[in-house]
Amino acid sequence: xxxxxxxxxxxxxxxxxxxxxITFSIEEGEMFGFLGPNGAGKTTTMRMIQCVxxxxxxxxxxxxxxxMSHPREIKSHLGVVPQENNLDMDxxxxxxxxxxxxxxxxxxxxxxxxATELLxxxxxxxxxxxxxxxxxxxxxxxxxxxxxxxxxxxxLILDEPTVGLDPQAxxxxxxxxxxxxxxGVTVVLTSxxxxxxEKLCDRLVVMDYGKILVEGSPSQVIREYVGSGIVEAExxxxxxxxxxxxxxxxxVIGELVHVYTDNPKQIAEYLTMECSISKLSARPATLEDxxxxxxxxxxxx
Amino acid sequence: xxxxxYFRLPKVSSKSYAVWQRNKDVFxxxxxxNFLPPFLEPLLYLVALGFGLGRFVESIDxxxxxxxxxxxxxxxxxxxxxxxxxSYGSYVRMYYQKTFDAIIATPVTxxxxxxxxxxxxxxxxxxxxxxMIPVIALFGxxxxxxxxxxxxxxxxxGLLFGAIGMCFTAVTPNIMSINYPVLLFITxxxxxxxxxxxxxxxPEPIQYFAIAFLPLTHIVNGIRLIGYGTLEPVILFDxxxxxxxxxxxxxxxxxxxxxxxxx
Ligand SMILES: Nc1ncnc2c1ncn2[C@@H]1O[C@H](COP(=O)(O)OP(=O)(O)OP(=O)(O)O)[C@@H](O)[C@H]1O
Ligand SMILES: [Mg+2]
Numbered sequence: 286x287x288x289x290x291x292x293x294x295x296x297x298x299x300x301x302x303x304x305x306x307i308t309f310s311i312e313e314g315e316m317f318g319f320l321g322p323n324g325a326g327k328t329t330t331m332r333m334i335q336c337v338x339x340x341x342x343x344x345x346x347x348x349x350x351x352x353m354s355h356p357r358e359i360k361s362h363l364g365v366v367p368q369e370n371n372l373d374m375d376x377x378x379x380x381x382x383x384x385x386x387x388x389x390x391x392x393x394x395x396x397x398x399x400a401t402e403l404l405x406x407x408x409x410x411x412x413x414x415x416x417x418x419x420x421x422x423x424x425x426x427x428x429x430x431x432x433x434x435x436x437x438x439x440x441l442i443l444d445e446p447t448v449g450l451d452p453q454a455x456x457x458x459x460x461x462x463x464x465x466x467x468x469g470v471t472v473v474l475t476s477x478x479x480x481x482x483e484k485l486c487d488r489l490v491v492m493d494y495g496k497i498l499v500e501g502s503p504s505q506v507i508r509e510y511v512g513s514g515i516v517e518a519e520x521x522x523x524x525x526x527x528x529x530x531x532x533x534x535x536x537v538i539g540e541l542v543h544v545y546t547d548n549p550k551q552i553a554e555y556l557t558m559e560c561s562i563s564k565l566s567a568r569p570a571t572l573e574d575x576x577x578x579x580x581x582x583x584x585x586x
Numbered sequence: 587x588x589x590x591x592y593f594r595l596p597k598v599s600s601k602s603y604a605v606w607q608r609n610k611d612v613f614x615x616x617x618x619x620n621f622l623p624p625f626l627e628p629l630l631y632l633v634a635l636g637f638g639l640g641r642f643v644e645s646i647d648x649x650x651x652x653x654x655x656x657x658x659x660x661x662x663x664x665x666x667x668x669x670x671x672x673s674y675g676s677y678v679r680m681y682y683q684k685t686f687d688a689i690i691a692t693p694v695t696x697x698x699x700x701x702x703x704x705x706x707x708x709x710x711x712x713x714x715x716x717x718m719i720p721v722i723a724l725f726g727x728x729x730x731x732x733x734x735x736x737x738x739x740x741x742x743x744g745l746l747f748g749a750i751g752m753c754f755t756a757v758t759p760n761i762m763s764i765n766y767p768v769l770l771f772i773t774x775x776x777x778x779x780x781x782x783x784x785x786x787x788x789p790e791p792i793q794y795f796a797i798a799f800l801p802l803t804h805i806v807n808g809i810r811l812i813g814y815g816t817l818e819p820v821i822l823f824d825x826x827x828x829x830x831x832x833x834x835x836x837x838x839x840x841x842x843x844x845x846x847x848x849x
Contacts, residue, residue, distance in 0.1 A: 298849060337690050339848060357599075357693045365691040371684035375612040384611065387604040388692035436692075 288313045288440055288471050289334060293343035296329050296495075303329040305495035306343065311488075316462070316472040318482040320576060321492035323585045327475040328368050330492075331444045334473065335365055348439070361389060364438030366446050368475075370425050372417040378428055379404065379413045382435055389436040396435070403431040407461065423454035430458065434465075441465065443474040447481070459485060483507075483572040493580045503572055511570045511578055514549030518542050518556065518565035527560035538582060545570065545578075596697040596840045604694060605702025606709070608685075613710075624667075624714040628659045628721050635782065636727075646784055649814070656727040657813035658781040660736060661743070661805040663714040668707035668744035669772060672751035672839075673764050676703050680755065686847065700843045704748045704836065711744025712737055729815030736812050743805040746828055749835035750801070756842035779803040780810075804828050 289311040296304035304326045311317045319327045332338035333345055336356035345352040347359045373381050379400055386396035404410050407427040412420060420428065426446065433441060446462070447455040459481055466472050476482050482489060483503045491499040491506075499506050507513065512534070518524055520540050528535045528544060533552065535544045546552045549567035556562040613620055636652030643651040679685040686699050715736055722728050754767045778788065779802035785793050796803045804824040811821045 335691055337687075337848075356695065360691065361693045363691070367687065367691070369684065369687075371688040373608075373685055373688065374683055375615075380611075384608055385688075385692070387607060388601065388689055388694045390601075390604075390693075 286313050287311060288348055289473070290346045291343065292345075294330070294333065294340060294345055295342045296326070296333060296338065297341045303495055304333070307490075307492070307495070307497045309490060309497065309500065311471065311473060313471055314466070314469050315487045316466050316485055317474070318486035318489035319473070319475040319492060320477075320479065320482060320489055320572075321475075322580050325492040325580075326495040327492060328444055329495075331368075331442050331473070331475065335363060335442055336360055361436065362439040364433030364436065364441045366426075366429050366433050366441070366443040368444035368448070370429060372420075372425060372428060372432070374416065374418050377414050377416055378409055378420070381417060381428065382432055385432050386435045391436065399435055399437075403434055406434070407431045408457070423450045426450060426454070426458065430461065438470065440471040440473065443472065445475055445477065447476065447478060455481070479572040479576055489572075491576060491579055498579045499575060506575050507570050507572060508547075510575045511545040512547045513570055514546055514567060515570045515574055516544040516546065516549050516552045516556070516565055516567045518544070518562055521562065523560055524556065524562050527556060527562070531555065536578065538577075543574070545574075592841045593834065593837045594841065595837065596701075596844065597695065598697050598701040598840070599695070601694045602698040602702035602705060605689065605699050606705045608689075609703070609706040610709070621717060624663055624717040625721060627663065628656070628718050631659050632656065632722070632725060632727070652725070653727045653814075654784075654810075655782055656722045656725075657810040658806050660715050660718050660722070660740070660813075661779075661802060661809050662776055662781060663718060664711040664740045664743045664805060664809075665747045665772070665775070665802055667710040667714045668746075668748035669751040671707040671710050672703060672748040673755050673758075673767070674761065675707075676752060677755045677758065677761050677764065679703075680847070681761070690847075696844050696847050697840055700752065700840045704745060704752060704839065707748030707751065708741050708744030711747065712741040715740030728813045731815055732812045732817065736809055739805075739808055739812065742825075742828055742832065743801075743808075745836065746801055746805075746832040749832060749839045752839035753835060753842055756839060756846050775800050775802040780806050801828070801831060 287310040291310070292308050294304055294307050307330070319330060321327050329338065333340050333352065334347060336352050336359050340353055348362060350359055352359060373384060376384055382400035382403060383396050386399065391399070404413060407430055409424060409427055409431065412424060417425065417428065430446065447458050450458065455478070462472055463485065486503060488500070488502050489506070490497045499510060501509065518541070520537060520542050524542060528542070533544050533546065535542055544552055553565060553567045556565055632652055636655055640651030645651065646654045686696065689699050690696050719728065719733050719736060723730050723733060754764055758764050778792070779785070779796055779800050781802070785796055785803065788796070804827045808821055808824040808828070811817055
């Protein structure tokens with residue numbers, strides 16, 4: 286059963302079209318990733334799902350309810366990790382969780398039990414009485430995750446949960462997300478760490494300029510858009526001629542040439558034997574290749 | 587937005603109590619520091635103005651000067667407490683601390699958040715008045731028969747000034763700009779609302795202006811009548827003015843904040 290169904294979803298700020306007619310659905314228990322360059326419209330989409338930003342047009346149903354008309358019911362089943370940290374800096378770590386639980390009408394003793402449990406879950410027991418200002422970036426992110434879980438949500442919305450974290454902290458967060466998914470929680474996230482998304486998400490979309498360009502499971506989209514392998518070689522007129530002759534699917538990227546293929550070994554052999562190109566390497570294609578191929582390599586402002 | 591939309595009834599729920607509680611908990615953390623100003627300020631003013639300056643002032647309408655300004659001191663504290671709480675205080679929570687963003691990701695709506703903030707502002711006014719009453723009563727400057735009536739009156743006045751502060755929070759481009767309403771509105775009110783000299787010392791047009799447009803005039807008048815123990819029917823006029831203006835500004839402030847924050 287889908288927990289989110291978006292049809293022709295549009296979001297317009299004054300004069301920016303941030304989300305441009307997107308349609309997608311997310312199944313219960315899935316881990317679903319939104320990828321895309323800066324400004325693609327990921328956060329805007331997350332904020333509409335969280336019912337904090339009104340939908341301009343199209344329909345958005347969450348748990349079978351309309352996002353615009355049932356925000357309270359929907360939000361009571363959501364856990365949210367926003368892109369920007371917004372812990373309550375007037376309170377300690379523990380108080381942050383207890384104060385937050387009141388917004389969900391969780392009774393005091395139950396809230397205290399959950400707060401203790403969640404601090405253990407994200408390994409912050411030792412920081413219980415610290416003011417949030419003096420936490421490190423990684424600790425803040427973990428506390429926000431704990432806070433998002435205080436209402437035992439059916440679905441977690443995470444906007445770049447691992448931004449700015451060291452590899453250890455990142456692994457820990459992903460580990461926790463996997464554990465939550467096992468418990469049946471639907472996880473919707475955005476991230477710029479494509480290798481992680483590739484490993485963890487069941488399905489993903491790549492957005493750019495407010496539109497969905499690519500949709501599917503990681504392996505599916507890699508196969509569909511770049512093939513299973515890539516041969517990388519230095520740019521060279523002879524190489525280009527060879528590739529043209531072979532009608533290979535290739536792309537010139539600065540001083541590099543990427544050849545997209547399902548059979549990298551064969552292409553590599555062909556290039557070495559018949560075109561005497563020696564400097565090349567064959568590797569499996571990754572989500573990053575899909576991402577760059579589909580959204581281009583130009584920097585976004 | 588059409589004009590009528592600025593005054594439509596917002597859907598506020600009991601969840602605003604959780605927002606009120608949040609602010610109360612922060613307040614309680616520094617309770618000693620927070621109680622000091624309402625305790626100390628009337629003492630300082632009473633000594634300097636009431637008993638110092640007051641020796642050179644003849645009684646006003648047959649009332650000693652210290653007794654004349656005592657209700658004004660409470661009124662001014664009512665004004666400052668909720669105005670500052672709902673202007674600078676709310677702005678910091680909204681803009682710098684992102685507290686509102688965090689709260690509206692829960693079943694609490696933005697209308698609940700603002701209502702909670704306004705109720706908290708009014709509570710601060712009420713707390714200040716409550717602390718000041720015994721201090722002033724100790725000097726025998728207040729009729730203690732009706733003194734408890736000042737407390738709900740202070741809450742109502744607090745709501746009014748909280749709503750005024752919140753309207754400015756909703757439209758100010760940055761925190762520095764809140765200085766304008768303070769300088770052009772709050773400070774003149776502090777001086778020209780019948781606080782330290784009676785309104786009828788001013789030219790008549792200014793008197794009418796004060797009665798029509800300066801909220802503090804009505805708070806001072808009301809608290810003064812209660813404080814003197816002379817509850818005349820004219821207090822109903824002040825009360826009515828406050829209730830009507832307060833209701834209008836509460837609606838306006840919540841709708842303006844909604845417009846600012848929901849994009
Ligand atoms: N509150 C706002 N008012 C006006 N425009 C906005 C607002 N929020 C976002 N935008 C614009 O909408 C577009 C999409 O922004 P959004 O934050 O959704 O991107 P994103 O995919 O989350 O990017 P990033 O990876 O940098 O977080 C951008 O052009 C942005 O400038
Ligand atoms: Mg974003």
